[in-house]
Amino acid sequence: MSVPLNTKRCFALVDCNNFYASCERLFRPDLKQRPVVVLSNNDGCIIARCALAKQLPIPMGAPFHQVKPLLKQHRVAVFSSNYALYGDLSSRVMQTLEQLAPKVEIYSIDEAFLELSGVESCQDLTDFGQHIRQTIQQQLGLPVCVGIAPSKTLAKLANYAAKKYPQFDGVLDLTDSHKRLHILARTPVQEVWGVGRKLAERLQAMNIDTALQLARACPEQIRKKFSVVLARTVNELNGIACLALDEVQEPKQQIISSRSFGQRVKEKSAMQQAITLYISRAAEKLRAQHSLARQLSVFIRSSRFDQKARFFGDQASLVLESPSSDSRVLQQAAMQLLDRIWRDGPSYAKAGVVLNDLCSVQGLQSSLFSPPPSERSQRLMATIDQLNQKHRGSVFIARQGRDGDWQMQQRFLSPAYTTRWDQLPEVY
Ligand SMILES: [Mg+2]
Structure with a gap:
């Protein structure tokens, strides 16, 4: 149509x-x-x-x-x-x-x-x-x-x-301007998309308390006092569409995979397991947006709330010889980084990996300086991603292991009803 x-x-x-x-x-x-x-x-x-x-x-x-x-x-x-x-x-x-x-x-x-x-x-x-x-x-x-x-x-x-x-009854059409004014007058300005608590306070100081009052403000004045973004909001509230539908999500510039542990980690082998899991997740996201990473960081830290022990935290980064999205390459690099920062003693509460300096696979193919990742590596990773999409965790790097004590505390976890065959709901 x-x-x-x-x-x-x-x-x-x-x-x-x-x-x-x-x-x-x-x-x-x-x-x-x-x-x-x-x-x-x-x-x-x-x-x-x-x-x-x-x-x-x-x-x-x-x-x-x-x-x-x-x-x-x-x-x-x-x-x-x-x-x-x-x-x-x-x-x-x-x-x-x-x-x-x-x-x-x-x-x-x-x-x-x-x-x-x-x-x-x-x-x-x-x-x-x-x-x-x-x-x-x-x-x-x-x-x-x-x-x-x-x-x-x-x-x-x-x-x-x-x-x-x-x-x-769950559906409201505001294309009619009478209805619109009625609703705008009853909506606090803080509920308007993009107006947070802080901005609302500044607007209230100017006697703009409702969405209708914001809609009636002068866009030019709002632009000068606040920002172009808020001036656009004023226009949007008057039914002038300034924002289009973003059908394609912009690829992320940085990918972070990090968690707090369910239980403190003291053993290096458990930390290696956790970092391997995080790097696999991050690499998967990287491949899903058709990017490669040039730079990689790993961080580990104890908790600032542990009263008995001194806080310890460290991080290390490296630049890869050539950009990659191969889980094996990234995992090896992450293990090197962990070796550099690991210290026996602290009870670690959190760890994570960060992939930086991302570039697109296509962009790289036309570059003279870095060789693109091999066909074989790309095919293998695509196969792993496909298998894991069907059944989460079916293929993983051996170091990641099955379950670690460090994994999240989820004492009240419901079954994975829709994504695991063995956890389908049963009807009696
Ligand atoms: Mg919701």
């Missing part, structure tokens, strides 16, 4: 409700009437709450140990974060959206912008929004809200209102 030039732009923002908590509940119908929360890495604090949990006095970000009695009292179901499950369900949501609209920008794990320009000439936009909502519900069992508007900033705001006010 080609969009006539005089057609106004139209965007939808589709956002999953309480995504992590909804994913956990999906395979546990027994939890339908029970509040559900999800914990951060190492079971540190609350990072997601279902609607029922939001009614309890358990704030977002609350440390798990502090709210434990309260959780117990209200029979809250607690889960460690299960990123394999969320990642897999996220890609299924995105695939479904790609069948519903020709242009989709994946904005985060649970949000996507859709370009709907031209749709209004064949279908009512609210009906179309409901169609999106029902399709995701039927095919995946996940609740979403849909905000529709002539700019991305307004689509975000429409989504916020669709979630906040139950009378919209």
Whole structure:
């Protein structure tokens, strides 16, 4: 379908409700009437709450140990974060959206912008929004809200209102300017996309408290006092689309893979195992964006909160002879770096690897100075990535080993229902 030039732009923002908590509940119908929360890495604090949990006095970000009695009292179901499950369900949501609209920008794990320009000439936009909502519900069992508007900033705001006010039944179309003014007047300026708490404070000092007041500010004045970005937001709030759909994600300039350990690491062999796992993950991401890395760093550190021991932390870097994305090459380099910084004694709490100075595979092929990676290496890595995509962790560098005590604490981890055959949900 080609969009006539005089057609106004139209965007939808589709956002999953309480995504992590909804994913956990999906395979546990027994939890339908029970509040559900999800914990951060190492079971540190609350990072997601279902609607029922939001009614309890358990704030977002609350440390798990502090709210434990309260959780117990209200029979809250607690889960460690299960990123394999969320990642897999996220890609299924995105695939479904790609069948519903020709242009989709994946904005985060649970949000996507859709370009709907031209749709209004064949279908009512609210009906179309409901169609999106029902399709995701039927095919995946996940609740979403849909905000529709002539700019991305307004689509975000429409989504916020669709979630906040139950009378919209999860879908709000703000293409109508009357409706728009009504909602903008009721939305605090801090809820506008790109306006954080600090910026909101400065705006409030100028008597700009609501989204409507920001929409009525003079863009030129806002540009002078704040930035071009905020001036663009003013235009976007008035229905003038300044931001296009970013369908292609820019390749990252730096790739970091790092974790806090579940248990302190004292043995070098365990640290080698952890670093090997991190480098494999980073190399996989590097290959997924068709890049090569020229520079590599490794860091290790103890915890600043350990009262008994002195803090120790160190890092080392090296430049590779020629840029690479071969896990074996990067792993060997990382082991050399670890040898340089390793010290017996400290209880290590965290480690990580950083890949820097990235370049594209194509860019390198035309360069005279560095030989491109061999065909064989590229084919082998592509095969490994394919196998691991089907079954996470099926092929790995031997040093990585199977399980280490250092791995994350995940005492309440749900099964990998959708990505592991051996953990498929069973029906009795
Ligand atoms: Mg969400």
